[in-house]
Amino acid sequence: MAKQVMEASQAVAEAVKLCRPGVVPMYPITPQTHIVENIAEFINDGAMDAELIDVESEHSAMAAAIGAQMTGVRTFTASASQGLALMHEMLFIASGMRLPIVMAIANRSLSAPLNIWNDHQDAISERDSGWLQLYVESSQEALDTIIHAYKIAENKEVLLPVMVCLDGFALSHVWEQVDMPTKAKVNQFLPRYKPVNPTLDTRKPVTLGPVSFPDTYINFRKMQQDAAKKSLEVIKKVNSEFKRKFRRSYGNGLVDTYKLAGAKYAIVAMGTVCGTARHVVDKMRKEGKRVGLIKVRSFRPFPVEDLISATKGLEGIAIIDRDISIGYEGALYSEMMAALRGSKTKISGFIAGLGGRDITADNVEYMLNHSMKGKEIREEWIL
Structure with a gap:
């Protein structure tokens, strides 16, 4: 591990690179823009092997993430404020289909009146969307929690998407020293993504997300709730495993x-x-x-x-x-x-x-x- 000084947004991007997603749909919005800008540079420079999808809105960014994840590919995106609000419809699709997408949120106030600075209203407004939400205090915690998030989301007992929430500007644009984990150690901690559920495959056609009638719909919601409750112990376990591997932890994870x-x-x-x-x-x-x-x-x-x-x-x-x-x-x-x-x-x-x-x-x-x-x-x- 090497100590480096960088902006928190870059620390998040570096963590994403270490986690090896295959697809990154992006639509920039202040104050998360630097996160996806850094990832775009990594991909352009050949430092990150992933498909970057430039879309026309945050709604489309989440739709693309859902589509990519359904093919069995690890995905990442980022958003904030009105962008996250525009994603609202698709957030429920991602969680309801049990897709372990990770998304960074550079928390920002919601309009009106127009304001680009930090509060937690954007993510808090999505608390019932079925996404897990983890809030961080520092650049180091942001970096580490992105890695935690994939390990948590992809656990077969969880299979729910995760938001990693960092305060816009107050953290996203702050430069701090971080301890950068090595690629080899992260690979050991977070193995290659292996989908648990069936994926979209032309060789083995399946239907994903079909209509659910009143006799089954409530069962799906109950399974989501059960998974969210199980994630309490999974979050603790991931925090403990991370401590053993990287000598850092954040309380008990919760x-x-x-x-x-x-x-x-x-x-x-x-x-x-x-x-x-x-x-x-x-x-x-x-x-x-x-x-x-x-x-x-x-x-x-x-x-x-x-x-x-x-x-x-x-x-x-x-x-x-x-x-x-x-x-x-x-x-x-x-x-x-x-x-x-x-x-x-x-x-x-x-x-x-x-x-x-x-x-x-x-x-x-x-x-x-x-x-x-x-x-x-x-x-x-x-x-």
Whole structure:
């Protein structure tokens, strides 16, 4: 392995190259453009043996990925914001047909008003599409999680597509040092793709995706749900295997924690704001305050049991949502409230960072101090 300094988008592209997809349909949209630009350069220069398909829209990009995957080829694509929203119809096709596609999402706000900066509204809006969603904090985690994602998606107990979500601009355009795994080690960790289900083959014709009548449709949905639940253990296993091979891991793969031992209060968050939260936790610990961080890596599947375990003994938690379910509350707050129903832990929800608004260290400290007062609040906006 070699240490290199690069943009997070390039780190994602390098990881994709190491994973050896055969087809990459692409339609660039800010802020994920650098990901597919780097992949296009790899293919053009002969550094990556794959078919690049330039399409006319994100809807077509996902349609092409679905078609390629159905022929038994490992595929990759990337999107963000309105592009991901345009894919909406096809996302359900990919998951319903149990196609282990991996897609990087450079998380960006949704219009209107037009905004190209980061929040989590785009991916959160697709939480019920049947895709697994993994959120990353750093360039290294983005690189590693792309490799994780293929191993998870292609597991015969899972066979569901995976989104790897990295904050647009706040991470996608940030330059950091990464430890680049060798091709040989990745090949050992992630063998050549071998389809489990029948594929499109003119020599052995099959019908894929036929109509399902009321007497069978619910069974297919149940099988998807069962697979998503099984992915909880698969994600943990892949994280452990990756640690043995590359000496890096991210909590248990589902949830990561920081200075939670002895803590009475904690911030719960996803993505790059966790880096700010670590800094605040260090500062407040030096002041004698018993605080910690719970980083949710897997939003789908949602790791209920792991979060119950992580919050056990905590008097209060403050949840940061970079999204809003208009007419209700933050999505992560909703999920945490459901997961911890009956718990004595006091839970507060904060809406922050929408449209790229910076979530400062002072903001995070305010949330923790609020939690330490023993108060609960369902929805406070950090403006």
